[in-house]
Amino acid sequence: DGWAQYGYGSTSVPDGYFVDIAAGSGTNSGYVYILRNDGKVYFTQNGVDGWAQYGYGSPTIPGSYAYRDISADSNGYIYVLRNNGKVYFTQNGVDGWSQYGYGESSLPTSYSYTGISSGLENNGYVYVLRNNGKVYFTQNGVDGWAQYGYGSTLSYSPAVVDTSGYEGYIFALFEDGTVKRSTDGGDTW
Numbered sequence: 454d455g456w457a458q459y460g461y462g463s464t465s466v467p468d469g470y471f472v473d474i475a476a477g478s479g480t481n482s483g484y485v486y487i488l489r490n491d492g493k494v495y496f497t498q499n500g501v502d503g504w505a506q507y508g509y510g511s512p513t514i515p516g517s518y519a520y521r522d523i524s525a526d527s528n529g530y531i532y533v534l535r536n537n538g539k540v541y542f543t544q545n546g547v548d549g550w551s552q553y554g555y556g557e558s559s560l561p562t563s564y565s566y567t568g569i570s571s572g573l574e575n576n577g578y579v580y581v582l583r584n585n586g587k588v589y590f591t592q593n594g595v596d597g598w599a600q601y602g603y604g605s606t607l608s609y610s611p612a613v614v615d616t617s618g619y620e621g622y623i624f625a626l627f628e629d630g631t632v633k634r635s636t637d638g639g640d641t642w
Contacts, residue, residue, distance in 0.1 A: 459485065464503030466495055472521060479527025488523040488533055491516065496546070507531065510549035514541050519564070524579070526571035532579055534569035538562075540579065542594070553579060553594040560589055560598045580623070586642065588623060588635075 460466065469489040477484035486496045486507060492514035494507040508514070508531065519536040526532075532542045532553060538560035540553040560566070560581065568582035580590045580601060588601040601623075623635045633642040 459500040460497035460502075460504050464505060466504045467493075469493070470518075473523045475523045475525040475531070477525045477529075480529035481525050481527075481531075484525070486523055486525055486531060488520055490518045490520050492520045492533060492535070492541075494523065494531065494533065494546075507546040508543040508550050510543075510547050512549045512551070514550045515539075521567055522569045524569045524571040530571065532569055532571050534566055534581055536564050536566050538566045538581065538583075538589075540569060540581065540594075554591040554598050555594070 466487065467489075469491065471487050472490045473488045475486045475488075477486065484496050484498050485500070486494055487504075488494055495504045496507040497504050514520075514533065517535060520533055521536050522534040524532045524534075528544075530542050530544050531546070532540055533550075534540055541550040542553045543550050554560070561583075563583060565584040566581055567584050570580045570582075571578070578590055578592050579594065580588055581598075582588055589598045590601045591598050624632060635642045
């Protein structure tokens with residue numbers, strides 16, 4: 454009943470401005486990840502042992518205070534989204550970060566990307582959301598990005614996108630608490 458502090462062990466979360474949270478599933482079941490706006494990710498496995506930095510190896514995520522969203526998939530991959538559409542990922546948190554979706558088709562140039570979702574059973578698909586409601590995806594991170602659905606866009610800026618658990622559905626959360634759903638890949642909401 455109610456809320457309780459999570460990750461209260463001897464190692465507390467460092468100071469900073471935190472922007473998102475993701476819960477692991479599958480390989481990462483029981484892990485909780487939090488994203489600081491400078492791209493640093495911290496995790497706790499059980500909420501008792503405290504927090505540790507995740508993905509501290511080389512290469513590191515490029516420094517910036519523009520990171521917006523984090524997603525964890527069931528295969529152990531963690532993805533972070535920067536507002537310029539760059540996506541970085543790591544699998545084990547030790548080897549560092551690599552860019553995801555760097556193929557021939559890149560995302561449109563913009564500093565308006567707001568959400569990322571790798572879903573639970575999306576077979577390598579990663580989706581990103583732009584603040585105009587357009588959704589883009591890549592399957593393996595090598596082939597680049599394509600727009601998902603070509604119809605109307607949302608009339609105001611969504612904050613988060615989620616594709617997990619509902620095959621074919623995309624959910625967008627807005628800052629005022631409104632939730633919209635698309636059942637046709639973003640053509641209509």
